[in-house]
Amino acid sequence: MASSWKLELTRRPRRLRRTPAIRALVAETTLDAGDFIAPLFVVDGRGAPEPVGSMPGVARYNIDDLAREAVELQALGVPAVALFPCLDASLKDDVGSGALDANTLVLRAVRAVKKAAPGLVVITDVALDPYTTHGHDGVLTAGRDDVDNDRTVDVLRKMAVLQAEAGVDLVAPSDMMDGRVGAIRGALDAAGFTNTGILAYSAKFASAYYGPFREAVGSAKAAGTTLLDKHTYQLTAANRREAITEVQLDESEGADIVMVKPAGPYLDIIRDVREATRLPVAAYQVSGEYAQIHAAARMGWLDLERCRAESLLAIKRAGADMILTYFAKDMAKALRAARG
Numbered sequence: 252m253a254s255s256w257k258l259e260l261t262r263r264p265r266r267l268r269r270t271p272a273i274r275a276l277v278a279e280t281t282l283d284a285g286d287f288i289a290p291l292f293v294v295d296g297r298g299a300p301e302p303v304g305s306m307p308g309v310a311r312y313n314i315d316d317l318a319r320e321a322v323e324l325q326a327l328g329v330p331a332v333a334l335f336p337c338l339d340a341s342l343k344d345d346v347g348s349g350a351l352d353a354n355t356l357v358l359r360a361v362r363a364v365k366k367a368a369p370g371l372v373v374i375t376d377v378a379l380d381p382y383t384t385h386g387h388d389g390v391l392t393a394g395r396d397d398v399d400n401d402r403t404v405d406v407l408r409k410m411a412v413l414q415a416e417a418g419v420d421l422v423a424p425s426d427m428m429d430g431r432v433g434a435i436r437g438a439l440d441a442a443g444f445t446n447t448g449i450l451a452y453s454a455k456f457a458s459a460y461y462g463p464f465r466e467a468v469g470s471a472k473a474a475g476t477t478l479l480d481k482h483t484y485q486l487t488a489a490n491r492r493e494a495i496t497e498v499q500l501d502e503s504e505g506a507d508i509v510m511v512k513p514a515g516p517y518l519d520i521i522r523d524v525r526e527a528t529r530l531p532v533a534a535y536q537v538s539g540e541y542a543q544i545h546a547a548a549r550m551g552w553l554d555l556e557r558c559r560a561e562s563l564l565a566i567k568r569a570g571a572d573m574i575l576t577y578f579a580k581d582m583a584k585a586l587r588a589a590r591g
């Protein structure tokens with residue numbers, strides 16, 4: 252039965268959602284390949300890429316393949332890569348000596364990537380976890396029940412100078428030791444590397460979402476558990492204010508870019524950080540976030556492409572200027588295809 256009832260409305264927000272073109276016009280946030288930093292894993296030798304079981308589509312590359320991958324990323328418009336070495340267990344020790352070997356894997360990888368793709372921004376982690384048998388980010392205290400802050404920082408500043416010498420654009424302290432950003436800035440400047448920047452993992456939380464990464468670099472295997480406890484240096488998931496304190500300290504010590512990590516479960520922190528600093532803000536969509544989406548898609552429970560895009564858009568909307576993501580290449584390809 253037809254009704255004469257009419258809903259009289261001045262505002263009908265659905266007008267701006269009617270067609271894809273109108274929706275594009277009013278989009279407040281967009282994704283671009285230029286937003287992404289691709290994390291890449293490197294191994295020694297000449298072997299074929301080694302797939303990382305818990306990260307479908309991600310592999311550890313030998314240096315030649317890594318350089319090729321970097322060139323492909325650059326061609327797709329991805330401006331930066333972050334390199335992570337997976338060291339043979341024989342090269343690890345209790346104090347992470349390998350980190351100060353001037354010819355260690357990641358430094359050779361940096362030189363190869365810089366040669367193959369000179370314009371690409373190359374980033375390396377400053378932390379000892381790939382080099383220690385216990386998988387911690389620093390050297391242990393005499394009692395072996397904690398990471399020794401100041402001794403670790405002394406190693407990290409030397410490590411950062413080696414990375415700068417190899418040609419990285421940004422060193423990325425991911426260790427969460429107190430005072431490391433200032434010490435690294437001082438060491439870089441003293442060695443003449445005033446143009447090498449610091450991308451600080453400022454608000455890095457002690458997270459279970461790093462599990463697949465630890466498989467990829469072998470830091471979990473070394474420690475015998477994927478739940479390696481880093482709570483005495485990484486932030487507690489419960490704390491928002493403390494994250495801002497860390498960001499402010501890193502900024503005052505000379506960080507050029509600050510980072511929040513993980514990203515998806517910490518969108519409130521990304522927003523807080525965006526409002527607390529004028530520095531560029533990076534967010535790291537970590538291995539577990541990537542694995543989660545892939546796993547659900549494999550089960551047929553989530554749509555991979557749409558969840559991938561939505562997860563990244565949410566991180567950008569929260570306030571990230573750049574996103575470290577294992578989806579970088581696939582997302583850059585998808586964005587290119589969508590543009591036609």
Ligand code: PBG
Pocket residue numbers: 376378380388425426460461462463464465481536537538539
């Ligand atoms: C090491 C480091 C970690 C990640 C980046 N650098 C792991 C950790 O702190 O144990 C995690 C990245 C990811 O999960 O994708 N300092």
